[in-house]
Amino acid sequence: MDMLSLLIITVYLGLSLIPIMYNHLRIGSKDLTNKTTKNVAASTPRLQHNIVIVLNNVDEKDLKTILYEIEKLTKRLSHRNNMNQN
Structure with a gap:
């Protein structure tokens, strides 16, 4: 596998984690009404992650x-996601 393909895979996987990591960190904080933001996070539409991988000259x-x-x-x-819903 060449370095460009590996870099592209790493970048796409990393970028796909950013929204989930943000929600994961946000859930433990408190909002102004002294309720946890878990309810807010649960009420937002579920994020769908499409991971696009470009491969060149990859062996089996x-x-x-x-x-x-x-x-x-x-x-x-x-x-x-299952832990966040509970």
């Missing part, structure tokens, strides 16, 4: 590694 081993990492990330994000 690298592709399996990429797919495994995406699967781990997806499970982690799904778990966070």
Whole structure:
């Protein structure tokens, strides 16, 4: 795998985490009515993350590694969303 492909994958995965990390950090804070912002975060529409990956000259081993990492990330994000809803 060339460095450009790896950089593109890293940037897209990182950017897709920003809204979730923001919501995750925001949930523990307090708003002016002394209620947690969990209710506010739960009432907002769910974010959908589209991850676009551009691959050039990727062999099968690298592709399996990429797919495994995406699967781990997806499970982690799904778990966070479930925790935020409770």
